[in-house]
Amino acid sequence: MSFDKKILSEEDIKMKYITPAIEKSGWDIKKQVRAEYTFTDGRVIVRGNLTSRGKKKRADYLLFYKPNLPIAIIEAKDNKKTIGAGMQQGIEYAEILDVPFAYSSNGDGFIEHDMKNGTEREISLDKFPSPEELWNRYKEEKNITNEQEEIITEPYFFAKGDKQPRYYQRNAINRTIEAIAKGQDRILLVMATGTGKTYTTFQIIYRLWKSRRKKKILFLADRNILVDQTMQNDFKPFQNVMTKIENKTIDSSYEVYLALYQQLSGQGGEEIFKQFSPEFFDLIVIDEAHRGSARDDSSWRKILDYFENATKIGLTATPKETKNISNIAYFGEPIYTYSLKDGIEDGFLAPYKVIRIGLDKDLEGYRPTKGKRDIYGELIEDREYNVKDFDRVLVIDDRTKKVAQKVTEYLKKTDRFSKTIVFCVDIEHAERMRQALINENTDLVAQNSKYIMRITGDNAEGKAQLDNFIDEDSLYPTIVTTSKLMTTGVDCKTCKLIVLDTNIGSMIEFKQIIGRGTRLKPDYGKEYFTVMDFRNVSRLFADPDWDGEPVQIYEPNEQNGDDIVPPDVEEDDNGKDEEEINPGNKGTDIDVEIDGSDNKTKRHKYVIRDVVVTVISERVQYYDKDGKLITESLKDYTKKNILEEFADLDTFLKRWNSGEKREAIIEELKEQGILLDALREDIGNPDIDDFDLICHIAYDKPPLTKAERVNNVKKRGYLYKYSDMAQKVLEGLLEKYKDEGLKDLEKTEILELNPFNKIGSPLKLVKAFGNKKRYLEAVKELEQEIYA
Incomplete structure (x- = not known):
């Protein structure tokens, strides 16, 4: 009798089929494979003074050729679905993560999508490509030479306890390194304020400096505080080879220089930068390249023109593009952009x-x-x-x-x-x-x-x-x-x-x-x-x-x-x-x-x-949740989004009455930007629970307070079919519901709290219902009575 994979969960499919297939093809599970790879924090949703988090983006597998060089993504599905059922999600994540190969699997095999060529093919479980095979294909598709490969695979700086780059920082770093390796000498990176431009810059400089492709580096800023913060924080690992240019006489023995471009260009006509030879610097980084620097007669433009053969990287949160001023005309189109909207949507920015x-x-x-x-x-x-x-x-x-x-x-x-x-x-x-x-x-x-x-x-x-x-x-x-x-x-x-x-x-x-x-x-x-x-x-x-x-x-x-x-x-x-x-x-x-x-x-x-x-x-x-202005009232916005999820009252009631789905419903609403506590405050009725609030807002049902629902249960005489002790327990649960809602009602730990601990021990209280199973059944029945 053959085994039926369709009874297995997605987690079982990953553990029994996909992970073994990856490992068998030569991937180091500990060093090269990240399972359940979460790469966003989930958007912060604000209503009044309350906040919640939206859903995080998570890839089932992310495969790395080298640390911080991801090369493939795999999306898994259970076997009830087709092999390619996860492909569209895989492609979406591959685009976000700058990954060249995307895979989908249900445990029967793999569908492969080549992001550069736009081609797909099906491969068997035992034919998943090795790390070297995928890397060689990537090199061939991008025309990367062996010399360029040495620069591209140069490791990141990492010390014990250091932070790992976020996905967008890694994208910016890797794109910049690859562009420079391939000979591009003017590069513009656009990253929103607060997304770690300086940390990103440090890793770019470090990898180029460590590979000895760029031995002398100049970092230009236009404010002292920017230079000082950079030296004290992200650039600290350079401290033995780094200096800040402050005097008119320059020491040429250092390798990493930080300076104000106003100072280098000379105030009073003295051009200090000419103390260096035109070939001295291999790499120049211009921070805040949107400011006074974005003109062809600006202070740093003279400096860049003097060091003509150096590679130049411009950093900005706001690329400047007007008839009179253009930093894109100097640097070219940005090779990577991470916007404020991206940062807020991912939950990395406020x-x-x-x-x-x-x-x-x-x-x-x-x-x-x-x-x-x-x-x-x-x-x-x-x-x-x-x-x-x-x-x-x-x-x-x-x-x-x-x-x-x-x-x-x-x-x-x-x-x-x-x-x-x-x-x-x-x-x-x-x-x-x-x-x-x-x-x-x-x-x-x-x-x-x-x-x-x-x-x-x-x-x-x-x-x-x-x-x-x-x-x-x-x-x-x-x-x-x-x-x-x-x-x-x-x-x-x-x-x-x-x-x-x-x-x-x-x-x-x-x-x-x-x-x-x-x-x-x-x-x-x-x-x-x-x-x-x-x-x-x-x-x-x-x-x-x-x-x-x-x-x-x-x-x-x-x-x-x-x-x-x-x-x-x-x-x-x-x-x-x-x-x-x-x-x-x-x-x-x-x-x-x-x-x-x-x-x-x-x-x-x-x-x-x-x-x-x-x-x-x-x-x-x-x-x-999409970063668009909510023009309607909070009540109207909530109603619209609930009806999109639950078209009518019957659909909502079926989900709600399934018990274990209630928390999922609340979480889904949070991800839509609906915070029920803020809505309660907005309509001025703090005494109705989540159920009545949803029914009232979305389906125009008159709301009952928790106290009214408790009184209705008691009036119907529902409790009388239980023993005296069991009735006291259920009455205590009703009081808990009246004060706190359904939260924790089904957990037996609640029996250790007041007023239950005054009636008897948790074991004694459960036995009043016969056993634990019957106790839990009674609690579920009580919840149904509350919402009858």
């Missing part, structure tokens, strides 16, 4: 909720009465002022106070020690905002004066506190006001609230500011962050450029006389703080044109204190 607050003067505008003067006695120009003018041309004192009040109100409702960055129009605005926030939080400021601080480039005391703001172990400062200084490059895992009270027209700057909040820190209590928007800046979330490819790539046409940056065009998104652009300007003066001419004069901003500003709208916005 999702966001947006609170949009509309102030009357912002939405309606403000026009001064004829002859009105400001607090300095200056006549205010008679015209309509709007949100673009406020704090740049005209200061309404009460507007600043209202913003400070709303920020403080939010923190008091949530956590007053949530790290908060308030982005302001300029330094002077940041200082006024600091004062307004202090006056709203005098109690905590009295305890510690550093509770609220301004961190801008002109203020040494504020800048000195930046490390403390970033430090999760330091309470102070908690709230900081800034203008441009903290828009980029600051590794701030602690930031839970971003306040936008500045006008942002640049998608680049917007992405960088949002990036201050995207780093997850669950052990710090940070699983999402909040954007409080006073200037409708969050409209940029809906822009096609927010997370997509550039709408248009501008390629200069020399025949038409085009330049990437015309000589008379200034880049408007250079990332500099106002005091860095114009030292000595403290933000109180503005340029104005006279009679439409180019002649400019200086005057103070108008400041008024007798105009009242009110809040006229406040809206909280959530985003669904």
